Amino acid sequence: MNYDTRYPSISDLKTIAKRRIPNFAFDYVDGGIDEEDGKQRNRDAWREIELTPRYLVDVSSADLSTTIFGKTYSMPFGVPPVGLGNMMWPGAEIALATAAQKANIPYILSTYSTTELEEIAKAAPDVCWFQLYVPAKIDTMKDLIKRAKDAGYHALVITLDIPVGAKRNRELKNNLKLPFSMTPNIIWQSAIHPVWALSTLKHGKPDFVNINRYKERPDEGLAEMLTKFNMKGVTRERVEMMRDLWDGPLILKGVQYEADMKAAVDIGVDGVVISNHGGRQLDAAPASAVSLRQLASYASDSMTVMADSGIRTGLDVVRAKALGASMCFSGRSFFWGMGALGPKGAEQVMAIYRDEIDKCLKQLGCNAHEAMDASWLAN
Ligand SMILES: Cc1cc2nc3c(=O)[nH]c(=O)nc-3n(C[C@H](O)[C@H](O)[C@H](O)COP(=O)(O)O)c2cc1C
Structure with missing residues (x-):
């Protein structure tokens, strides 16, 4: 096995990360919203999906590659956008981008990253996608899209599910403030x-x-700026405007409602990430596995369905494919890897998922991830 078997799972890495990083950084990543029921529901819903194994099949090898938006990635699992990434582990963003480039899997950089988008594009030229929190000001939005285009980003991911800032109790108790400041x-x-x-x-x-x-002003504080930066609810008209501005793959992240999915198809969006932001925005939001089951039928040659929120194992990625998701992501998995092992953690997480996806497919009698479909679902 090409990873450190002292930490063979994401939950092992989480245990080590909790010891190695300050509480405020651990809570920032681990925390959900309100009572954190939605975060738990995400996990429970993936766990409930049963798949029936098939035998009498040669599974001496399994092809994990997946082709989306005209590009073949080495496996159906990538790094999603995580704001303030370098707070969890210093240099995390560049380490993750570099590892994603080496592994040939998607790396999505957050608007709220702590490394400049131009620097990340150089580290991950073949696999970088840019995530946009849509600025209220149209000129700012246009400038960010232009910068992403000029830097060579392959896809633009518009996050819908933060119409307002979240009240996360752990962050409040830790007095985590922006800009990151030295409180006692x-x-x-x-x-x-x-x-x-x-x-x-x-x-x-x-x-x-x-x-x-x-x-707006050189002395404007970051906290003040952030309260005004994003649109309070991304409108359909703005998505249409971005469709005109971005000629590459355009992806909506945070879709859970059927009418939003239909709008995505009508507007000519190329992909969606079915997601509830890892249970960080609305505690009553359905588990992403439940939404995926409802919306996967919209997948087509021109609409790629992807998923995240609560994925912690390669088996979950295979379950998601049985439900209809061609690509999966997990923010917390990668940051537990970084928190536990520093830069080496990025490759450790990728290798764990690769091994688990490979073994699950073979155990299920499926020798290509792209062939995994609903016929394997047992419930
Ligand atoms: C600490 C943290 C920060 C995040 N920041 C962003 C962000 O800047 N933009 C975004 O679209 N999603 C963000 N997300 C959501 C992730 O992209 C992804 O949807 C989520 O991590 C999936 O859930 P999981 O962590 O349970 O796998 C963040 C998630 C976490 C945990």
Whole structure:
């Protein structure tokens, strides 16, 4: 096995990450919204999906590759956008982008990343997609789209599911503030996690480097800027405008409602990520596996259906494919890997998923991930 078998699963990496990184960073990644029921529902819904194994099939090899938007990726699992990535582990974003390029899997950079989009595009020229939190100001939106295009991003991912900022209780209790500032709690947590602290000193304080330039005044605080930055609810008209501005693959992230799915098809969007933002925005949102089951029939040659939220194993990726998702993502999996092992964690997570997907497909009597379909579903 080409990974460290002392940590063979994502939950093992999470255990180590909790020890190695400050509480405020752990809670930032782990936390959901309100009572965190939606986060748990995501996990439960994947776990409930049963697949019936088939034997009498030669499974000496299994093809994990998947072709979407005219490009073949080495496996059906990629890195989703995670804002403030370098707070979890210093240098996480560049390490993940570099590992994704090497592994040939998608890497989606967040608008709220702590590494400039131009730098990430150089590290992951063949696999980078850009995620846009749609700015309220049209000029800012156009500029970000132009920058993404000029830098060579392959797809534009518009996140729909943050119409308003979330009230996340763990972040409030930890007094996690933007810009990232040295409150007494943060100083204490840094002191008792010296490896993280020294590494952060080396890399510099995480900052929203992609959007700082759009401040209205030089002295405008980041918190003030962020309250005004995003549209409060991305409208259909804005998506249509972005369709005209972006001629590559256009993806809507956070789709769960059938009318939104139909609108995506009507507008000529190329793909959707069925997602509830990992249970971080609305605690009552249906589990993404449930929404995927309802909406997967919209997949077609011109509409690629993908999924995330609560995926933690290669088996979940195979389950998602049986339901109709061609590509899956998991933010927390990658950040548990980085938190536990630093830059090596990126490759560890990719290798774990690759091994688990491979073994699950073979166990199910399926020798190509693209062939996995609803006929394997047992419930
Ligand atoms: C700490 C954290 C930050 C995130 N930041 C963003 C972001 O900037 N943009 C975005 O579209 N989604 C963001 N997401 C959502 C992820 O892209 C993805 O939908 C989610 O992680 C999937 O759930 P999982 O972590 O349970 O696998 C974030 C998720 C986490 C955990």
